[in-house]
Amino acid sequence: MAAEPDLAAEGLLGPREHPARIALRRLLHHRLFMLGAVLFGIILVLGILAPVIAPVDPDRLVMRDRFLPPSFAHWFGTDNFGRSLWSRVVWGAQLSMFIGGAVVAINAIAGTLIGAVAGYFRPLDNILMRINDAMMAFPPVLLAIGVTAVLGPSVNDVIIALGIVYTPRTARIVRASVIVLREMEYVQAAVAAGAGHWRILRRHILPNAMAPLIVQLSFLFAYAVLTEATLSFLGLGAVPPTPTWGNIMAEGRQYMTDAPWIIAIPGVALMITVLGLNLLGDGLRDVLDPRLRIQQ
Amino acid sequence: MGSIALRRLASALPVLLLVSLITFAMIHLIPGDPAAAIAGSSATPDQIAAIRHNLRLDQPLLVQLVHWYADLAHGNLGTSLLLGQPVLAATLARLPVTIALSLYALAITLLIGLGSGILAALRQNTWIDQAAMIFAMLGISVPNFYLGLLMIIFFSVDLGWLPTGGYVPFTHDPLGWLATSTMPAVSLALLLAGLLARITRSTMLEVLRQDYIRTARAKGLSGSRIVLRHALANAMIPITTVVGIIVSLLISGSVVTESLFSIPGIGQLLTQAVLNRDYPMVQGALLIVTALLVLVNIGIDVLYAALDPRVRYDGG
Secondary structure (H helix, E strand, O other): OOOOOOOOOOOOOOOOOOHHHHHHHHHHOOHHHHHHHHHHHHHHHHHHOHHHHOOOOOOOOOHHHOOOOOOOOOOOOEOOOOOEHHHHHHHHHHHHHHHHHHHHHHHHHHHHHHHHHHHHOHHHHHHHHHHHHHHHHOOHHHHHHHHHHHHOOOHHHHHHHHHHHHHHHHHHHHHHHHHHHHOOHHHHHHHHOOOOHHHHHHHHHHHHHHHHHHHHHHHHHHHHHHHHHHHHHOOOOOOOOOOOHHHHHHHHHHHOOOOOHHHHHHHHHHHHHHHHHHHHHHHHHHHHOOOHHHHO | OHHHHHHHHHHHHHHHHHHHHHHHHHHHHOOOOHHHHHHOOOOOHHHHHHHHHHOOOOOOHHHHHHHHHHHHHOOOOOEOOOOOOEHHHHHHHHHHHHHHHHHHHHHHHHHHHHHHHHHHHHOOOOHHHHHHHHHHHHHHHOOHHHHHHHHHHHHHHHOOOOOOOOOOOOOOOHHHHHHHHHHHHHHHHHHHHHHHHHHHHHHHHHHHOOHHHHHHHHOOOOHHHHHHHHHHHHHHHHHHHHHHHHHHHHHHHHHHHHHHOOOOOHHHHHHHHHHOOOHHHHHHHHHHHHHHHHHHHHHHHHHHHHHOHHHHHOOO
């Protein structure tokens, strides 16, 4: 009988590296992901450090300092009420990060729950997905406007509105993964071994459905920030003088010929955030779920 | 093809029913008394009661629902509180403006998105590919209202080439329509062109690696014939499905674009309705636009079946 090859000695059977470590290593070598991480990281850090780096109250009116262009004294200039644009943009970053993060959290919980239940429990699939289809039939911004019209204009209501708008999209992605995973042999083995439905979902299916969900949530963060800015710009989001980027641009619109920095600077901040998140999403998709490259 | 259209229409009926139910429910989700919210803080109890009566909010929910569907069946979506005219008439009057703007933006999206996506795929890993993809990434990252503002500053204020806003119907003055619609359409289209360019590139790259393309090359067919007849024809199948998403995003984008450029379309109507708590208008406009989008998607499904025989043979 021929001797079996010593795979360990040949380096083919070493200690298995954890998949998360492999993904992280690949991400760290993904140039566009790293660029996205830096861009998004800048805005995130600005938002977190807002109380330290922008101690001036973003709503403080200094009428003698109206329409001052960017300078050493006023890094981003001032607006029509003499308010510091640096403070307003930095506090706006904090609000955008908070809103984006909250919408992602709502989607991660509600979208996963609805998608998992629909994908795993067949009798519920039809009902849940028809409601899902109906919610997805509405154009996203229009539905967000409709919901904010009902709930009212405030940061919390905008978060709820965006949560309602985007959860069906997340649920659909989770459901698609769960339907495939449910038929896998290891899941059938768990069923045969007598594991309960929720245990199977929680321990065996959902951990393997995480890759497309993480990719979706990174793009969703960008959509949430963008849609919130759109709602604020239209006057349908957080009430002025709340320093959201959309509000700052809406107020600066009247003075865009004489003081273009009032709209230019928050616009660039918004663009950097969305660009960073899109690059992050692309990188995550390439590394975690390359099959999605075309579907996206 | 007709049977596919009918099947798609039948499968869309439950969705339309649910869409109308969600739209009906909206007004009842207003925290507190919907009639008081609509009337505003300075309204008298009589005014609130009148609104409650006019909107049938004083009747049982089931009765309201029956009336809602009976009215829908008669094409009655209520009366706008702001305009004082029927919601359906007000919405239909604004619809051609939004459709014209969306079609113009869609044409620009297809031209730039398909063109740059195909070019990037054919010149993969060259500077052309990289430039096209950088443009696409920037396109999907720039908010359309921000792009619109920058265009107003540059093309209207600085150069004086185009008006800052307003609208001239195409039927009155085609050149005037072009002048007032170009900036809004471009600001709407660039984001979607970026999206389409990325999808077109990746789809084309997949198709260009197929065996039948290699066979076509081996047969000595010209490059342009291979691209147009063999590669693009097959790449168009998945791309067509994206057009449905693009139309939905165009309508979404038109809300802010119309408000920014003072274009009297559905988007501006909806924004004004929300700002003035004109809930019947919000409900009606949302319902009409969403129903139209469902129909557009059915049309795209039928087109998909026309492009891909496998869909027809599978029975849709």
